[in-house]
Amino acid sequence: MAHTEQEILEGLGVIIEEIVGTEPSEVTPEKSFVDDLDIDSLSMVEIAVAAQDKFGVEIPDEQLKDLKTVQDVITFIQK
Amino acid sequence: MAKTDVVVTGLGATTPLGGDVATTWSALLDGRSGITSLPEEWHESLPVHFAGRIAQEPSEKLPKPRLRRLDRTQQFALIAAQEAWTDAGTPEVDPLRLGVVVSSGIGGILTILEQYDIFRERGWRRVSPFTVPMLMPNSPAAAISLEFTARAGSHVPVSACASSAEAIANGVDMIRSGRADVVIAGGTEAAIHPLNIASFASMRALSTRNDDPATASRPWDKDRDGFVMGEGAGIVILESAEHAAKRGARVYAHASGVGYTNDAYDIVQPDPEGAGQARAITQALTDADLTPADIVHVNAHATSTPAGDVGETRAIRSALGDSAADRVAVTSTKSMTGHLLGGAGAVESIATVLALHDGRIPPTINIQELDPDVAVDIVRDKPRDMPSGDVAAVNESFGFGGHNVALVFRRA
Numbered sequence: 001m002a003h004t005e006q007e008i009l010e011g012l013g014v015i016i017e018e019i020v021g022t023e024p025s026e027v028t029p030e031k032s033f034v035d036d037l038d039i040d041s042l043s044m045v046e047i048a049v050a051a052q053d054k055f056g057v058e059i060p061d062e063q064l065k066d067l068k069t070v071q072d073v074i075t076f077i078q079k
Numbered sequence: 080m081a082k083t084d085v086v087v088t089g090l091g092a093t094t095p096l097g098g099d100v101a102t103t104w105s106a107l108l109d110g111r112s113g114i115t116s117l118p119e120e121w122h123e124s125l126p127v128h129f130a131g132r133i134a135q136e137p138s139e140k141l142p143k144p145r146l147r148r149l150d151r152t153q154q155f156a157l158i159a160a161q162e163a164w165t166d167a168g169t170p171e172v173d174p175l176r177l178g179v180v181v182s183s184g185i186g187g188i189l190t191i192l193e194q195y196d197i198f199r200e201r202g203w204r205r206v207s208p209f210t211v212p213m214l215m216p217n218s219p220a221a222a223i224s225l226e227f228t229a230r231a232g233s234h235v236p237v238s239a240c241a242s243s244a245e246a247i248a249n250g251v252d253m254i255r256s257g258r259a260d261v262v263i264a265g266g267t268e269a270a271i272h273p274l275n276i277a278s279f280a281s282m283r284a285l286s287t288r289n290d291d292p293a294t295a296s297r298p299w300d301k302d303r304d305g306f307v308m309g310e311g312a313g314i315v316i317l318e319s320a321e322h323a324a325k326r327g328a329r330v331y332a333h334a335s336g337v338g339y340t341n342d343a344y345d346i347v348q349p350d351p352e353g354a355g356q357a358r359a360i361t362q363a364l365t366d367a368d369l370t371p372a373d374i375v376h377v378n379a380h381a382t383s384t385p386a387g388d389v390g391e392t393r394a395i396r397s398a399l400g401d402s403a404a405d406r407v408a409v410t411s412t413k414s415m416t417g418h419l420l421g422g423a424g425a426v427e428s429i430a431t432v433l434a435l436h437d438g439r440i441p442p443t444i445n446i447q448e449l450d451p452d453v454a455v456d457i458v459r460d461k462p463r464d465m466p467s468g469d470v471a472a473v474n475e476s477f478g479f480g481g482h483n484v485a486l487v488f489r490r491a
Contacts, residue, residue, distance in 0.1 A: 021143065043148075045208040
């Protein structure tokens, strides 16, 4: 089942709040995980696994390192 | 050359009696038990249905995303360290002169067991990427080093139930050797889990007084039947007296002497003659440049096991000699907290330091009939006033593996 961009954004907001405590309103498409949201590589792994569970899309490790912004993840999941 | 004078300037604790030092200390003076029932669903599979669980859960003090990536030992240690640091007046210290010595007897075992369950049920991808930095025994020391930017070095002496006393001893040595001006020292334990209770129970080390948990921890009682598992952490701020004086810090006590020995007798049983324990006390006294006549109080290791408690009193008598041993006031605060394992030595050092500072010795509760072989004077049921003046006290901690640690604190 395809997810809308808005659904994915909101879902990521919930996941990121749970894992690193960032306010969901801070999680906007243009934000970089490392530079803007201050998310480290181990937390990124947790976020990716949680996103896989939520959206049913596997994110391979080799893809993960290329997903720099929230929009990158949204685009990947929509594909 | 004279040894560097090391002082205690801050205290922090989270224990079965309270979420901080003040509530823990007042409960100790009141003679209150912190032992409570374990979850109902554990009862059927275990012969022990109670433990000394933490009085205030870390979730009341640390935000949830933080808790997710910290083992419970780290959570306790950070909470206690924050309290101790604030209590010391948030010292301004060069990060290169700030050290950490914080132990755990068992390490991040709750993380290991939880993640193993996740691995078996859901596969490797669901195992937390923080598993390794949570389970490693140095994780509490590492978390504290990060939190307080301590760069002089972090150490983690592991000696079972002597671990956190050894950590304080190592912290004193670290300042004396000139490697640090301030050291955050102590220990933490969080091991209340059915497997760990089963493991201690299978060696017949735990009390099974399920009908009356609050009186189960009864050091020196004739009918004592084992120790009661506890959890929690204690942290002290150690500081060179010179550094403390320069910033006008309040001094609780001098950390004057340390002694470490090993029984090399048995992997778990203490030497019944207590020779190694006595040597640790003597060593600590010599290190402190004090004599048995200076000692007015001993906070004993006494865990409520048939094997250990009485032998320890013989060791105290043999180390101090009859005239000092006749007037020294001995107590076991484990009668109220249970046995915090790797957190015990630090929490009991805090009790020893506060006894000197406040002039009151907390009692040992639950002695209904004193074991006739007890060779010293036990403070029973009610706190006792401590003599005024320049006096000193000993805290003793022993651990499986034959470890004996004695710490001497002198009134400031």
